[in-house]
Amino acid sequence: MSNQLPIRLRAANSEDVSFIFNSWLKSFRNSFFAKSIANEIYFNSHHKVIEKLIKESKITVACSESDPNQLYGYICAGQVDNFFMLHYIYVKHSFRNMGIAKSLLNSFDHDPSVASIFTHNTRVCDKLASRYNFIYNPYMLLNMESDND
8 A cells, every 4th residue: 555654563651641641532522422521521531431441451552663752643452351342543633544543453463254342433443343343332341340340
C-alpha cells in the first residue's frame, strides 16, 4: 500500500499515558454513547474506566521510526475469557488512512475467523467489525470488574 507510513510499534510507557487519556477522553466524547452525558460526569467517570483498562490491558503505541516520542496512535486490548477484546484504538487525524490502525490491530496476532469483542463503539470499530469479526459488547467491561476485583 503506497500510503503506508513507516512506523515503530512499542509498548506504551508512563510518558505516553497523558496522551492516551487525553485523546481517548476527547475522541470518545463525541460518540453516540457519551454525547448526552454531562461533561463533569463523563470526564470524571470515563477517566476511571480508562484508568482501569490501562492497568488490566496491553497498550501498544505506533510512533515514528526515528523518534519513539512522536506518537501516531495506540491500541488498548487484551485477552479475556479466551476472547480477543479491543477496548480502544486511536490514530491522530493527520495520520489516518496510512495503515496505522491495521498495524496496531495486527500486532495482537488475533484470529479474525474467531469472533472478538469491542467494548467502545466508535466509527473505527464499526468499520473494523465486519472485516475482523468483532461484536460490540460493552457489558464485558462489567465482567472484567467482577473477575478481577
